[in-house]
Structures are given as structure tokens and as C-alpha cells.
Amino acid sequence: MPIEKIQKLNVAQNVYTQLREMIFAGEWTSGQLIPSENALSEKFGVSRPTIRQAIQKLDALGLVTTKPGSGTYVCEKSLSPHLQQIMPAVCLEDNNIYQVIQYRLIMEPECAALAAAKPKETDIRELWNQYNLMTAPGVDIDSCVEHDIAFHNQLVRMSGNAILLQIQQILQDVLKRTITNLTLEFTNDSGIKYHKLILEAVQRRDCEAAKQYMREHMQDTLSNYESKYGTQR
Numbered sequence: 001m002p003i004e005k006i007q008k009l010n011v012a013q014n015v016y017t018q019l020r021e022m023i024f025a026g027e028w029t030s031g032q033l034i035p036s037e038n039a040l041s042e043k044f045g046v047s048r049p050t051i052r053q054a055i056q057k058l059d060a061l062g063l064v065t066t067k068p069g070s071g072t073y074v075c076e077k078s079l080s081p082h083l084q085q086i087m088p089a090v091c092l093e094d095n096n097i098y099q100v101i102q103y104r105l106i107m108e109p110e111c112a113a114l115a116a117a118k119p120k121e122t123d124i125r126e127l128w129n130q131y132n133l134m135t136a137p138g139v140d141i142d143s144c145v146e147h148d149i150a151f152h153n154q155l156v157r158m159s160g161n162a163i164l165l166q167i168q169q170i171l172q173d174v175l176k177r178t179i180t181n182l183t184l185e186f187t188n189d190s191g192i193k194y195h196k197l198i199l200e201a202v203q204r205r206d207c208e209a210a211k212q213y214m215r216e217h218m219q220d221t222l223s224n225y226e227s228k229y230g231t232q233r
Contacts, residue, residue, distance in 0.1 A: 003043045011046055016054035018044075023063055023074055030076045034064065098222075098231055100171075100178045105218035107164070108152065113211035115158035116202040123158050127151060127199050135192055144188060145180045151195060155202070186224050191217065 003018060019034075028034050035043070040051045055072055058064045066072045115123075133139070134147035149172070156168045168175075183191075194217035201209035 012050050012053040012057075015040075015044055015046060015050060016057045019054055019058060020061075020063065023058070028074045030074055032074050033071045034074060036071065096174070097178050097181060098225060098229070100174060101182075101218065101222045101225060105215065105222055108155070108218055109211045109215040111156055111159045111161075111164060112198055112202065112214035113207040114160065115155045116205055116207040116210040119158055119202055119205065123154065124199075124203050126154050127202065130154060131195055131199055134188075134195070141180065141183060145176060145183055148179055148183075148188065148191065148195075149175055155198075158202075182221060182225070185228070186221075190220050190224075194220070 019040075022028055034040075037048045037051045037055070041048045044051065055064060055066065059066060059072075062075055064072050065075050130147045130151040134144050134151065139147075152175075153168060156165050159165075194213055197213040198210055198217065201213055
């Protein structure tokens with residue numbers, strides 16, 4: 001897309017919008033050095049401070065990074081690091097545990113189905129590894145939760161969906177806190193049963209069974225929570 005001359009109203013915002021769209025359109029790729037402030041100033045027909053203000057906004061959103069003495073580079077496209085900080089805080093509001101379970105009930109069955117579509121042998125081995133560690137004799141709560149989360153993370157990776165994986169990474173602290181609380185209150189016996197059923201379904205590439213067992217797993221968790229606390233906490 002060609003750079004357009006900027007109207008005087010909302011100049012910095014217009015520059016920022018054009019630069020952002022160029023990055024999203026792939027005209028500047030991850031790791032690429034973008035033109036200097038002087039060059040952009042000439043192309044846009046605006047002052048260097050205006051360009052600098054627009055670049056600072058892109059930097060704040062995690063779209064570019066400026067290296068002193070080197071220039072400004074396009075960052076790897078991912079969800080904003082600031083969103084990674086904000087989301088866990090949002091999920092810590094009242095009633096968060098119930099809503100986290102609801103989120104998992106919506107997302108994880110489909111993710112399990114995707115994981116079962118074309119699993120690699122190395123993926124299956126990693127699922128078994130996390131399952132065996134989670135069920136090892138004498139395993140403590142913290143370790144059990146860590147391997148529980150690792151099991152679900154592996155399924156998300158196997159889905160092949162980069163957006164789902166980024167969301168999963170953002171919610172790691174929230175998931176850990178939620179799963180720990182649920183394990184302490186309700187034990188993980190039902191979860192362990194479903195983990196094995198899901199794993200075996202994925203291993204035999206049965207997408208519908210993997211999806212169904214994951215749905216039952218999340219619904220069982222939700223029902224246990226509702227029976228004790230209702231839908232509010």
C-alpha cells in the first residue's frame with residue numbers, strides 16, 4: 001500500500017494507523033528494519049517528532065522495537081505483551097474461577113479434536129509423559145497441577161492454531177491458580193480418568209471421542225463447582 005500524505009488533523013494518529021496497517025499487511029516483516037525517522041518524515045510529509053510519536057505508540061503495543069544506534073525493527077507478530085499482563089488481572093475478579101471453567105468448556109473440546117486429527121508420535125509420547133508424571137505415586141499437589149497444565153498445553157500445541165496457543169500462554173497464571181484451587185477442593189481423580197480417555201482418543205486419532213471426553217471433563221468440573229458454590233463466587 002502506498003504511503004499517503006497526511007492531513008493536518010490527527011497527524012500522529014494517522015501516521016500510526018498507516019504504519020500499523022503496513023505491518024499487519026506484511027509489507028514490513030518480522031525482524032525487518034523500517035525506514036529511518038528522516039525517511040518516513042519525508043514520505044509522510046510530516047515532522048520527525050510526529051514520526052517519533054507514532055513509532056513510540058507502535059513500540060508500546062509491542063509491534064516494533066527500537067535499538068539505540070541501530071534503528072527500529074518489526075517485532076514478531078504476537079498478542080501484545082501488555083495484554084499478557086492485563087488478562088490475568090482481569091481474570092482475578094470475583095467469579096473468575098467459574099468463568100475460567102466456562103471458557104475451558106467452550107475452547108478445550110474443539111482443541112482436543114484438532115489435536116487428534118494428525119498427532120505425531122513425539123506429541124503422543126509427551127502426552128503420556130505428562131500423564132504418567134501427574135499420576136506418579138506420591139506426587140504432590142503442585143507437581144500434579146504443573147503436569148496437568150502441561151498436558152493441556154501440549155494438546156493446544158498439537159491443535160496447530162497459533163492464536164489458541166498464544167491465548168493459552170497468556171492465561172497460564174490464571175489456569176494454574178484455578179486448577180490448583182479446584183484440585184485442593186475436589187481432588188483430581190475425575191480429571192485423571194478423563195486425561196487418560198482423552199489421551200487414548202488422540203492416540204487413535206478419534207477426533208469426536210477426544211472432543212467428547214474433553215467436554216465431559218470440563219462439564220464434570222463445572223458441575224462440581226456449581227454444586228458447591230453455584231454460579232457465583
